[in-house]
Amino acid sequence: MKTTFNHNRIMAICLPALVLLLISCGNKSKAPAADSTATAEHHEENIVELTKAQYQTVNIQTGTVTLRELSGSIKVNGMLDVPPQQTVSISMPYGGILRNTTLLEGYWVKKGQIIARMEHPDYIQLQQDYLEAKSQLGYLSLEFARQQELSAENVTSRKTFQKTEADHRSLQIKLEALKQKLQLMNINVQKLEKGTILRSIPVVTPISGYVTRVNANIGKFVSPNEAMFQIVDTEHLHAEITVFEKDIPRLKIGRKVRFILSSETKERTATIHLIGREIDSDRTIRVHCHLDREDREMMPGTYLKAWIETGAAEVPSLPENAIVMDGGKQYIFLQEPGDDDHYHFSRVEVKTGVSEGGYTEVMLPSAVDADTARVVISGAADLLAKMNSGDEEGHGH
Template sequence: MIRRALFISSALVAGALLGACSDNASKPASNAGAGAAQQAAPVGVVALKKASFPVTTILPGRAESFQTADIRPQVSGIIREIAFREGGEIKKGDLLYQIEDAPYIAAVEQAKAAISKAEASVPSAESNLERYQRLVGSGATQIEYETARTTLLQAKAEVESAKAALSAAQIDLDHTKIVAPFDGVIDQTAYNVGNVVSANQSTALTTIRQLDPIYISLTESSTNLLRLRDAMEAGDIKGAENVAFHLILEDGKEYNQQGKLDMSKQVVSETTGTFIIRVLFPNPDRVVLPGMYVRATVELGAETGYALPQLATSRDANGRLTAQFVSADGKVETRAFENSSPSNNSWLVTEGIKDGDQLIVSGLQSITSGMPVKPVPMKISDNGVVVPAEQPAAGDAQKPAAK
């Protein structure tokens, strides 16, 4: 019994000692956490100011030829000559293929002979008609006169028929020379010298594409179309009649030509909910080729508001635009915006901000809402890089860490 009591007492003493050690160990940690909470983390900020900014959107698209022509023969025969360089540039009227023309030259000569033969019978028929006309009533019947007149008409008709045959033969002869219908770039040939081709065959000899200018077919959502129309009717967007298009190539570089709206399909796709906008771009150096995937920045007008750089924003679970600001008491404040419009590398917001508000643009990974921070003035360079406000953009640029 005594041994059992001693064992219980020893266990109680050990438990008390362990509890005291635990309390002593937790006190320094708590004090350290309190000290860390009082330290303000430095963050880069930019002061916002209300101004007029372009309303833009970026649309995906694909390049298409301005004109495309599949070249097919209009007469049958053997290819005698191929006069172009595959993949080269050609001009309108340049000779592409020469089909053997000897049979067609013979047909032209035969048609000319038929005209001469038909014309030779006309004078005789005219003389015969005049003779019967004089003898009507004094030795020639009316029937004989009508027959002579019919014979003359038939002779003249045969002349016209022969002339039409000559025109047809000449057209066939001209078609033995296949020429370019417009300026462009020509593909490789599907037939070689010595191959036999047929009139209006289904297989094309080659294809010509006109690349200057060039079409860009852009895809836009019907939702954005409705939103744009609402903004225009409300007067929020001005100058939308002069829509400007700027092209971004596959390598990320901006194309040095500006496009103009050509047409848009008025039917929204039932499967994708999108509609097509076709834009015409000058392409003098053949930089853009058919089939290329590109992006186009579209300036839809201008709107007054505050520009939030995309690098300083994110989206919440409901899809709303969010950004971090420095509150009046120096703490992180998270704001959400129901409506926003793209404007180059920024989001354009019209509500929930006032002049002078400090938007946090760097150090976003190390802060949370309600945390005290120390604002450091920064600015955004033209290429979207965060730099110190007192140094030029070419100085020690520092891109913000990805959020």
């Protein structure tokens, strides 16, 4: 009885261990099969199969990657601007009260046009001082000539002649200074010398252009050098564009720039005139471009999109229709070996470069032989649609 009991006890201990060992071995033998199924599914998800009828309906056409000369371009942003010398702030060197102006923002004015009038007692005093100095100089000139003759004949002392000469010279300097001040105030000295004293003085624009700011109103006291108006000459606008640091080596003075204003749809052209020599904190530089055709109606500050032409180069390319977009990535389809009744196509992700004339530069993965690969150049969109519809059916199932 004791022997039988020990035998049963040994079997009770070994049997569960044996079952666990068998289960473990079974799981290990099944693992590779699961992996191969996953691999097959991953491979199949990038393959499209068409029947002969489907192939003929879609009208698939294939071709090869070819070298083609494409002109590259850099897409940038910018704005219209004017050179500093074409923007003028109108002010007066002497303070006064603005008595008259008809200017409004948007008015066009011509160089030399009177755009306002100002008044102040000091203006009248300055004209009076000039006329008095002019009169005194006339008398002192005669006295200087008389003293010069007397000094030559030793009739008068040398000291008296020198004082008369100094007074004459001092008055000449004072008169010239007053004349320059009057000219700064746009007062015609020749008319003043005829006795015409102006109560109000004219404010004259030094350039032609559009009025972009009006900072004063009638009756306001305007301090010396306070800007009353701003005028911009829009006939010399330029495109100021921003280029990232990585694209600087592709820039060259004289290259063409195509741009579209944010308020328009038509394309305009410009030429690179200056390239900035300092990189900003956002790793960009400023590029100054002259417009090929100036337009007075364009407004400074208008934003624009531009494309800088960087020259042509031979690059591997495909027709634009051969490249499809899916999930934010770009793909092409390659025809794989098949039979008379079934056609297989594999989807391959690619990188693209410049585009021109219906062709796009492509960078193929290293596993694809560009010389022998048969690329779908017509019908790629249909293949992608079939692939996506197949995915949806698989997910639904």
